[in-house]
Amino acid sequence: xxxxxxxxxxxxxxxxxxxxxxxxxxxxxxxxxxxxxxxxxxxxxxxxxxxxxxxxxxxxxxxxxxxxxxxxxxxxxxxxxxxxxxxxxxxxxxxxxxxxxxxxxxxxxxxxxxxxxxxxxxxxxxxxxxxxxxxxxxxxxxxxxxxxxxxxxxxxxxxxx
Amino acid sequence: xxxxxxxxxxxxxxxxxxxxxxxxxxxxxxxxxxxxxxxxxxxxxxxxxxxxxxxxxxxxxxxxxxxxxxxxxxxxxxxxxxxxxxxxxxxxxxxxxxxxxxxxxxxxxxxxxxxxxxxxxxxxxxxxxxxxxxxxxxxxxxxxxxxxxxxxxxxxxxxxxxxxxxxxxxxxxxxxxxxxxxxxxxxxxxxxxxxxxxxxxxxxxxxxxxxxxxxxxxxxxxxxxxxxxxxxxxxxxxxxxxxxxxxxxxxxxxxxxxxxxxxxxxxxxxxxxxxxxxxxxxxxxxxxxxxxxxxxxxxxxxxxxxxxxxxxxxxxxxxxxxxxxxxxxxxxxxxxxxxxxxxxxxxxxxxxxxxxxxxxxxxxxxxxxxxxxxxxxxxxxxxxxxxxxxxxxxxxxxxxxxxxxxxxxxxxxxxxxxxxxxxxxxxxxxxxxxxxxxx
Ligand code: HEM
Numbered sequence: 001x002x003x004x005x006x007x008x009x010x011x012x013x014x015x016x017x018x019x020x021x022x023x024x025x026x027x028x029x030x031x032x033x034x035x036x037x038x039x040x041x042x043x044x045x046x047x048x049x050x051x052x053x054x055x056x057x058x059x060x061x062x063x064x065x066x067x068x069x070x071x072x073x074x075x076x077x078x079x080x081x082x083x084x085x086x087x088x089x090x091x092x093x094x095x096x097x098x099x100x101x102x103x104x105x106x107x108x109x110x111x112x113x114x115x116x117x118x119x120x121x122x123x124x125x126x127x128x129x130x131x132x133x134x135x136x137x138x139x140x141x142x143x144x145x146x147x148x149x150x151x152x153x154x155x156x157x158x159x160x161x
Numbered sequence: 162x163x164x165x166x167x168x169x170x171x172x173x174x175x176x177x178x179x180x181x182x183x184x185x186x187x188x189x190x191x192x193x194x195x196x197x198x199x200x201x202x203x204x205x206x207x208x209x210x211x212x213x214x215x216x217x218x219x220x221x222x223x224x225x226x227x228x229x230x231x232x233x234x235x236x237x238x239x240x241x242x243x244x245x246x247x248x249x250x251x252x253x254x255x256x257x258x259x260x261x262x263x264x265x266x267x268x269x270x271x272x273x274x275x276x277x278x279x280x281x282x283x284x285x286x287x288x289x290x291x292x293x294x295x296x297x298x299x300x301x302x303x304x305x306x307x308x309x310x311x312x313x314x315x316x317x318x319x320x321x322x323x324x325x326x327x328x329x330x331x332x333x334x335x336x337x338x339x340x341x342x343x344x345x346x347x348x349x350x351x352x353x354x355x356x357x358x359x360x361x362x363x364x365x366x367x368x369x370x371x372x373x374x375x376x377x378x379x380x381x382x383x384x385x386x387x388x389x390x391x392x393x394x395x396x397x398x399x400x401x402x403x404x405x406x407x408x409x410x411x412x413x414x415x416x417x418x419x420x421x422x423x424x425x426x427x428x429x430x431x432x433x434x435x436x437x438x439x440x441x442x443x444x445x446x447x448x449x450x451x452x453x454x455x456x457x458x459x460x461x462x463x464x465x466x467x468x469x470x471x472x473x474x475x476x477x478x479x480x481x482x483x484x485x486x487x488x489x490x491x492x493x494x495x496x497x498x499x500x501x502x503x504x505x506x507x508x509x510x511x512x513x514x515x516x517x518x519x520x521x522x523x524x525x526x527x528x529x530x531x532x533x534x535x536x537x538x539x540x541x542x543x544x545x546x547x548x549x550x551x552x553x554x555x556x557x558x559x560x561x562x563x564x565x566x567x568x569x570x571x572x573x574x575x576x577x578x579x580x581x582x583x584x585x586x587x588x589x590x591x592x593x594x595x596x597x598x599x600x
Contacts, residue, residue, distance in 0.1 A: 099378075100377060101375040102530060106527070109519060110522055126374065130245070131515065
């Protein structure tokens with residue numbers, strides 16, 4: 001299982017966005033379920049877990065739905081499925097992919113300026129917004145970004161603890 | 162997954178101050194005024210025979226004063242964003258700016274009849290300016306872990322700049338009365354190939370993969386197309402060097418200079434055929450069809466690019482020297498100049514918005530970048546640029562002196578239009594900052 005995550009010790013518990021490439025483990029049912037549930041336990045209730053799968057993991061999706069998670073699955077390429085697991089209290093993900101630069105940046109900074117203490121703001125963007133990061137840091141915000149297969153991005157922003 | 166670690170990535174302090182790119186961008190309209198003055202003063206001599214000193218002077222006001230200044234400013238701004246590593250010793254950029262300007266002025270002065278030492282001074286100034294630019298920017302690009310095609314294309318462009326400058330400086334010694342090298346014509350041919358295709362083409366192509374999707378929501382070309390274009394570009398830049406191994410001969414058809422020109426064909430096709438076709442197609446397919454006047458420049462520049470391969474063929478096959486001048490005019494002012502002009506009308510408002518207005522977001526209503534530069538101003542700039550392009554082409558065909566001077570007038574007007582737009586945007590940003598100081 002390929003797992004790329006920001007290792008940040010005690011910060012791990014507040015990390016609202018994580019990613020697992022489950023393609024190597026897909027055939028080993030239980031191991032896969034364990035790994036996914038373990039990762040979800042580390043996420044806050046408003047977190048999002050992204051999975052990269054080789055086929056649609058129907059059993060996993062059924063189990064997750066039973067536990068109250070919302071699942072979005074989409075086939076990206078022939079052997080690539082994008083699975084998005086939304087935590088039980090995950091907010092709406094704002095879709096900014098249809099806006100030209102720098103409108104998405106404008107909207108994110110505006111939303112981030114209204115963020116309550118432990119809330120997370122999620123947005124989909126047309127690409128990884130590199131110029132935004134120094135502006136977020138300047139405002140003492142923390143962010144996580146996941147680059148999708150189609151090179152668009154999912155961004156999570158939180159106030160720094 | 163990238164996390165927002167407190168110390169990871171680039172910080173605002175590492176990104177160049179607005180003054181760095183802006184000071185280079187402001188040199189573009191200033192150089193246009195110089196180009197206009199040369200055309201109005203020298204008349205058709207500056208658009209006549211390729212070896213006329215006035216033609217070489219006008220060419221370099223275009224290539225160094227307009228294109229290089231604009232592209233260097235853009236690279237200072239984009240390198241940290243694209244490569245993820247800051248440009249070291251960014252303050253050196255101010256020295257680069259002064260040296261480039263000094264180099265350009267001395268270069269032109271010599272070619273318009275100034276003393277030989279002006280070219281010596283130009284050589285030293287340009288060499289130092291380019292070292293001051295290439296070392297930190299090249300280092301930042303080379304040490305970047307990013308391996309995408311945009312970064313590769315930017316590296317190729319920067320490497321091309323080093324090569325073309327070395328060749329240009331070698332030939333320029335001739336104008337400083339230190340003697341032209343034996344293979345002057347071959348050196349000049351490869352110099353202009355590496356300059357137009359490697360430096361200008363490499364940067365336009367690779368930056369377009371980043372900015373066209375970002376600013377216009379047009380789909381980016383498939384990875385395979387991007388890789389194929391880069392491959393062809395590299396091949397077409399390396400092959401012409403084989404001509405240096407050839408013995409000079411008197412056979413015009415198979416001279417090393419002509420073979421060097423033909424060997425650049427893969428790069429020419431990538432930059433002036435496939436890239437414009439694919440980009441025009443992707444602009445046509447964009448998701449949100451909001452009218453944006455800066456797209457006029459992209460469309461015009463890319464359409465002109467499609468004329469350049471046939472024109473280059475005519476320039477190297479036909480005896481009539483006007484083909485060469487027409488090719489150079491359309492490549493510099495119709496393709497690269499047009500795209501650069503359009504990008505400046507987009508990038509300058511973006512930079513002012515980014516540096517001056519983003520700190521105010523959430524505290525007050527902040528104008529969008531469209532509010533910083535009106536579509537009307539952008540369209541006017543385009544109309545004047547297009548008029549000057551057509552007038553210049555007509556001058557080359559007819560060799561009319563009056564048309565040449567009118568072209569100079571139109572280029573001067575383009576310079577005033579662009580300059581006033583850039584200053585207007587900077588002024589708006591500054592006014593906002595003064596009215597709402599950031600505590
Ligand atoms: C360090 C900077 C540069 C120097 C010192 C330089 C020098 C020269 C010289 C001396 C010539 C005349 C060759 C001769 O008389 O045999 C020349 C021609 C030429 N250069 Fe440059 N150059 C520089 C930068 C550039 C750049 C950046 C470009 C394009 C982007 C460029 C494009 C051309 C073209 C197209 C010609 C042919 C002009 C004609 O046919 O009239 N040069 N260069």
